[in-house]
Amino acid sequence: MRPVALLLCTITLSLMLLTAAAAPAAEAAGPRLGPGERALVRAVNGERARHGLPRLARTYRLSRAADHHSRRMLARDFFAHGSMAQRVRRYGRYRRVGETLAMVSGCGRRGARRAVRMWMQSPAHRVILLSRGFRRVGVGARKGRLGSMRTCVVTADFASRR
Numbered sequence: 001m002r003p004v005a006l007l008l009c010t011i012t013l014s015l016m017l018l019t020a021a022a023a024p025a026a027e028a029a030g031p032r033l034g035p036g037e038r039a040l041v042r043a044v045n046g047e048r049a050r051h052g053l054p055r056l057a058r059t060y061r062l063s064r065a066a067d068h069h070s071r072r073m074l075a076r077d078f079f080a081h082g083s084m085a086q087r088v089r090r091y092g093r094y095r096r097v098g099e100t101l102a103m104v105s106g107c108g109r110r111g112a113r114r115a116v117r118m119w120m121q122s123p124a125h126r127v128i129l130l131s132r133g134f135r136r137v138g139v140g141a142r143k144g145r146l147g148s149m150r151t152c153v154v155t156a157d158f159a160s161r162r
Helices: 003-010 035-050 060-076 084-089 109-121 123-129
Strands: 014-017 096-104 136-146 149-159
Touching: 035 109, 035 123, 035 136, 035 149, 060 084, 060 096, 060 136, 060 149, 084 096, 084 149, 096 109, 096 123, 109 123, 109 149
Parallel strands: none
Antiparallel strands: 014 096, 096 149, 136 149
């Protein structure tokens, strides 16, 4: 079975409402978005535009949360959302958050388009990408190994306005 098809079968959806108290400040260092990550944000916003939805604003805090999760999955050899609400809460305070994950063959522009295409073909992930309630996005894409497979792990965190 192709890794992409296997991925689509294993991705889970986590969409939660957050009732937030003030969030503590996150660590000082954060990710710089590479060309593949910028391409991912463009691809998501392109899909939203095709459906008459406003663009998502890329935020530093959500990108840090997403990058941290992608790195952690590779370091600890797992592929799951985990406690997404708690993780995102460390980086910012939002009423509503959502997350999509992907494993693709590369972290560049092709990988970005492939990830968004997979998400749009999955009804649960499509809901996240096309939600009117989300106004912000952060992404983290990192290369590494999961099990014996060399892959690019992508995390996209979505949030409402504060």
